[in-house]
Amino acid sequence: MNSSHVSSALESTQLIRSGFLSDEDRQALAEIAAAPRSLKAGVDLVSEGVRTDSIHLLTSGWACRYKTTRDGARQIIGLVVPSDICNLDSFMLDKVDFGVRTLSMATAVGLSRDRVRALGAERPGITRAFTWFAIVENAILGEWALSLGRQTALQRLARLLCELSMRLGDGHGDGAGFKLPVTQEQLADILGMTAVHVNRMMKQLRADSVIVAEGRQITVPDMAELCRVGGFDGSYLHAAPSNAETAVNHLG
Amino acid sequence: MNSSHVSSALESTQLIRSGFLSDEDRQALAEIAAAPRSLKAGVDLVSEGVRTDSIHLLTSGWACRYKTTRDGARQIIGLVVPSDICNLDSFMLDKVDFGVRTLSMATAVGLSRDRVRALGAERPGITRAFTWFAIVENAILGEWALSLGRQTALQRLARLLCELSMRLGDGHGDGAGFKLPVTQEQLADILGMTAVHVNRMMKQLRADSVIVAEGRQITVPDMAELCRVGGFDGSYLHAAPSNAETAVNHLG
DNA sequence: CGGGAGCTTGAGGGAAGTCAACCGGGGTGG
């Protein structure tokens, strides 16, 4: 069966970090998971506005949630990195109102919405973990809204790099680096600007020695400076392991 | 006791619309609700970044969720209208990372986070309803992000008016009208622009006869036209009563 | 009557978009 296979994929899931899942909960989830699927870059896991009853967990690679305006402009409204849930909305809604597309090669496992719900009825921890995840996602989206509404292009870019550096967990200190598997055009769709302008802002960050970019490998010599430029304060991510324990404490 | 008093306040709550709450669930919630509080305009129900273990339901008036950047700019990341939950985040997180402030005179009731959670352990419908609400809120926030990132000032304003017209449920047809209890400065904080520019865009909508504004009373002579200008498609709200039944059907 | 809050309008400047051209690299097909 795939349950043992998937179980390891679930190990590092954000859901686990919530601290709401017991070992049995985790095992129960692993047992209803479908076989992992390999995906090429640039394909839709879920298409915009479609009905689906399957919840996808990303186990490797990157994906994004996106929406398009009537006149064709695209906005990426969430980055999905390994261990994230692609379309949590399907847990409660029949129809997603965004699409999910891979940004790089990726693998994902599917969970049947109905089976997750059924599990949740017996195991409150599972529903709690999903709720926790929805709320954290909300916090991130709120931060994006603040950034889109009230920051300059340079600040938005710097802030995004800060967020990614933290979410990827590659170390938050000076000298931290990570790989950005996205084109400048996709960055533009995240940041609400033009690919051309992304390029210029990147150039400026490089010129100011705030980042070092070799191809798509980003290195941050001085994280505090990058945070300062982006006006970044990472507490909204709620994803630091330190938070999991406090969550557990509140279970009573 | 206040339970009967609060019960009526809960009647029209968004939570009810989810279709996940049974009558008993509703009653159980009403019993743990604190007495309603009257609030003046412009006061914080919850301050930014504070720890709180109380979840507030708005029963009358308007409020908003907001965040501020390090350099003092403010962005409103959500409007709270009667029957909405002000700080759902507190259901799962110790610390909210936004503030909630009344925009007009308002009344709210508080629910103890721990007691709601305890209820949820016995009554899965309650947790489900909260999760549903978090996910709908997410959908709205995603739509705001799309708007902030990819629409012009005029489109953003038009879209907001469309959303409000729908959420307030005053009728979505031509001739629909509603009261906007917010200053242009607050609109600016919602739309990610300047109060001055809000004024100009309002002027343009008026000049184009898309809206009629007398003070803070907005009338929409041609809703289809307003939707067209704002590139609005309301399906993301998931709040139409029609949706509640389909949600119920999926409970099994 | 004075004063403040919110609305309205104008003039000028700056941030970001648009259009366009060029470059480098990695595929692919002849």
Next chain:
DNA sequence: CCACCCCGGTTGACTTCCCTCAAGCTCCCG
């Protein structure tokens, strides 16, 4: 194996949208 092409990055010139600053206006309330 080379030529070609397409995609993504880079840069420049010009335009446009929106911000900034500033003043005057209308209410409403003390």
